[in-house]
Amino acid sequence: MTVCAILTAKGHQVVSVEPDVKLAAAVKLLSERRIGSVLVMSGTRIDGILSERDVVRALDERGAAALDEPVSAAMTRKVVSCRLSDTVTHLMEIMTSERFRHLPVVEDDRLVGLVSIGDVVKLRVQEYEAEQEALRDYIKTA
Template identity: 70%
Template sequence: MTVRSILNTKGHQIVSVEPDVRLAAAIKLLGEKKIGAVLVMNQSRLEGILSERDIVRVLGERGAGVLEAPVSEVMTRKVVTCKETDTVAELMEMMTTGKFRHLPVIENGKVVGLISIGDIVKRRVQEYEAEQEALRDYIKTA
């Protein structure tokens, strides 16, 4: 199973903010969209990613005053990305090793989607259910 197959089911929608958006506004967007991360983009260029973990970390370090800071001060700048041809196993390894839960998908230098650990778990559960059903059908006909 590849990233492409997940995106074909999930869709290619991307939620992003510009680097100068205030952290409070980005947090509001995360809540409204019920998501755990937002891409930080300067027009179509990926500048960083802002996750719930980034927010918790910076609030702990700097207190509530940081809510007025631009997301560019808080975001993760060294963003690990993936390609549509990467496998779910490769993504799980990247996420486990890097201790993060969101991977932007890049093709030909452009962001084409975002994969979360939740997307991977959902797809794996669907695969296991399909395998179980196939095995049950096989046993019935054997």
């Protein structure tokens, strides 16, 4: 399975904010949308990613005052992305080794989606269930 299969199932919608948006507004967006991260973008360029972990870290380091700062002060600047043709196994390796839970999907220098660890797990469970069903059918017909 590939990233393309994940995006075909879940869609290509990506939630983003601009770098100068206040952290409090981004936190509200995370809560309202019930998501774990937003991309920080200037136009079509990815400047960073803001995750729940980044918010917690900013609050720990700077207290409630961090909520009045721009998202750019709390975001992760090093953004690792993947491609539509990447396999789910490759995604799991990246997410595990780099300790990321969200990866933007970039194709031809254009953002085409965002994949989360939840998306990967869901796909793997579906694959496992399909394999189990195929084995049950095979045993019934043997």
